[in-house]
Amino acid sequence: MGWFLGLGIAGLVVLALSLVFDGVLEGVGGGLDGLLSLPVIAGFVSALGFTGALATGAAGAGAVLATLAGIAAGTLAGWATWSFSRALLRDGAPAPRGEDLTGTSGAVVTAIPAGGYGEVLLHLAGQPVKYAAKAAAPVARGAEVWVESVLSPTSVTVRPVER
Incomplete structure (x- = not known):
């Protein structure tokens, strides 16, 4: 459970760092179009860690089952973060002239x-x-x-x- 809590906290730290350094990993992804942005990575890692900690602590699941649940929750959180950021960037309002x-x-x-x-x-x-x-x-x-x-x-x- 300690590893999972550590991952959850690390994800929150990455989220805090993304306020300053977002866009650093955008060029690394090539055609991934924001899938490797810091907010998406932070959402994935935090959800993986905190879901894994909940699965082991509250449900008594083993490490493998907790990791699988964490990966599923992390994928969902990362996808939701990516979708939300794309919706915000797709405002469509023209620049004032x-x-x-x-x-x-x-x-x-x-x-x-x-x-x-x-x-x-x-x-x-x-x-x-x-x-x-x-x-x-x-x-x-x-x-x-x-x-x-x-x-x-x-x-x-x-x-x-x-x-």
Whole structure:
């Protein structure tokens, strides 16, 4: 039973290490596509160890039967970890682009002179981002503006919001 508990604890240690070193073994697997990731290995080893300890301690099973039960539970835990991580990585949401700013509102950070550039604070994918902004008429600092078009990856054309 001591060996099995040791394996279970070692699996938890590997899981803690996977928070820092995940991805190290990804290249080793070649076409295994994440089957050798640290979280999958940690799930397998922990389930093997703790199931084996339960089988020997609670059920009174021998070492061979406890090992087989542990391997079955470890395989199930490893597969569940792999499937869950694949589902999380398969989000499918496209990355935000600058063109997504058209039609959004923001606030002027640095006043925009007529025909010149100032700065506006906009939110792209929920993150505040400062852009150079151009407007047809002067816009004072602190004014709310709408993005009319995206000129470049770092600049936009805006117009003041009329209320």
